[in-house]
Amino acid sequence: MNIQQNISLKQYNTFGIDVNAKEFVSVDTLEELQILCQAFNLNERKLLILGGGSNLLLTDHFNGMVIHVNLKGIQVMHENDEHVWIKSMAGEVWHKFVLWCVERNFAGLENLSLIPGYVGAAPMQNIGAYGVELKHTFDSLEAVEIATGEIKKFTNDECKFGYRESIFKHEAKGKYIIASVTFKLNKKPLFNTTYGAIQQTLEKMQVNELSIKAISDAVIAIRSSKLPDPKMLGNAGSFFKNPEIDVQQYEQLKANFPELVAYPAGKDKVKLAAGWLIEQCGWKGKVVGHTGSHKDQALVLVNYGNATGQEILDLAQQIQISVKEKFGVDIVPEVNVV
Numbered sequence: 001m002n003i004q005q006n007i008s009l010k011q012y013n014t015f016g017i018d019v020n021a022k023e024f025v026s027v028d029t030l031e032e033l034q035i036l037c038q039a040f041n042l043n044e045r046k047l048l049i050l051g052g053g054s055n056l057l058l059t060d061h062f063n064g065m066v067i068h069v070n071l072k073g074i075q076v077m078h079e080n081d082e083h084v085w086i087k088s089m090a091g092e093v094w095h096k097f098v099l100w101c102v103e104r105n106f107a108g109l110e111n112l113s114l115i116p117g118y119v120g121a122a123p124m125q126n127i128g129a130y131g132v133e134l135k136h137t138f139d140s141l142e143a144v145e146i147a148t149g150e151i152k153k154f155t156n157d158e159c160k161f162g163y164r165e166s167i168f169k170h171e172a173k174g175k176y177i178i179a180s181v182t183f184k185l186n187k188k189p190l191f192n193t194t195y196g197a198i199q200q201t202l203e204k205m206q207v208n209e210l211s212i213k214a215i216s217d218a219v220i221a222i223r224s225s226k227l228p229d230p231k232m233l234g235n236a237g238s239f240f241k242n243p244e245i246d247v248q249q250y251e252q253l254k255a256n257f258p259e260l261v262a263y264p265a266g267k268d269k270v271k272l273a274a275g276w277l278i279e280q281c282g283w284k285g286k287v288v289g290h291t292g293s294h295k296d297q298a299l300v301l302v303n304y305g306n307a308t309g310q311e312i313l314d315l316a317q318q319i320q321i322s323v324k325e326k327f328g329v330d331i332v333p334e335v336n337v338v
């Protein structure tokens with residue numbers, strides 16, 4: 001285990017923000033992770049747990065220890081006629097793990113193809129796309145408790161998953177390092193093609209026989225055409241969550257803005273499309289210094305090359321203010337601001 005000093009984090013975050021970490025350690029095994037927690041009094045240090053850095057906005061140099069979770073390995077734990085339980089270590093790249101499952105015809109994750117980042121970060125915000133969330137196939141995870149180095153298991157219920165939410169953003173925040181995640185996947189797939197442009201794309205691809213591989217390919221094609229590639233243009237995907245409001249507020253807004261884009265979100269709640277709200281405030285495609293809102297995806301804030309994290313945060317705050325002024329709605333970041 002090599003603890004390095006003053007390491008640039010530029011290549012470790014998809015916004016491409018060039019700040020340094022005072023200490024940086026990449027951990028390759030579960031045992032190393034436990035030793036690190038037990039021997040280095042991590043509980044008393046300022047820590048940043050890092051996966052692929054695709055959901056982070058670094059606003060300054062990090063005056064503490066960055067722990068890059070690099071644990072590898074994918075294993076079939078057990079199976080029956082209908083299901084298979086697969087455990088992935090936290091440092092596996094999410095999309096590679098999804099493809100590993102798709103290749104073996106294990107169904108349930110195909111709609112989540114091409115989401116950047118590592119497996120270990122996926123439960124943090126219950127990643128979701130194209131009508132599917134991680135929680136639908138999540139079985140359990142193992143995490144190392146930072147204070148003791150002990151391994152604790154969390155079941156699906158214990159993770160308290162919600163829309164881009166989990167216990168690890170609330171009462172368990174800063175207390176655990178996720179080491180592995182186990183999924184319960186289906187051997188007999190239930191195809192989910194109703195959301196977004198999947199059906200249309202499958203038709204365009206002239207897919208006659210539906211398969212999880214075909215759905216994965218369609219999702220990859222849609223995402224590649226819609227979202228800016230962080231390798232070309234620094235970004236962290238959707239910067240804000242879609243806000244949920246109550247039906248009464250929705251009715252009032254709808255009367256003033258008949259074009260309002262919204263989806264039902266459980267009892268008496270409606271989810272608004274944050275991208276639409278931002279676009280209506282005139283931000284789509286706007287460049288502010290070295291940053292801006294993407295020309296095709298208003299919800300995606302980008303780094304045009306030399307933006308600082310603070311510049312991007314300032315832009316995000318201006319956007320929040322204008323959405324509040326125009327619609328009376330609070331939009332909150334999905335991205336973790338450090």
Ligand SMILES: Cc1cc2nc3c(=O)[nH]c(=O)nc-3n(C[C@H](O)[C@H](O)[C@H](O)COP(=O)(O)OP(=O)(O)OC[C@H]3O[C@@H](n4cnc5c(N)ncnc54)[C@H](O)[C@@H]3O)c2cc1C
Pocket residue numbers: 014048049050051052053054055056069090115116117118119120121122124125126127128129176177178179227228229230235236237238336
């Ligand atoms: C182009 C683009 C498209 C995206 N599309 C989507 C999408 O469709 N749906 C979606 O949900 N998200 C999307 N995202 C966001 C992002 O990919 C996910 O949130 C992803 O799960 C983040 O993984 P990561 O490894 O990069 O996490 P990081 O950015 O490294 O970390 C994110 C948070 O998790 C914590 N963390 C990371 N690893 C661990 C660990 N092992 N234990 C404890 N805490 C940890 C970090 O401290 C941080 O708070 C997109 C991002 C980009 C750049």
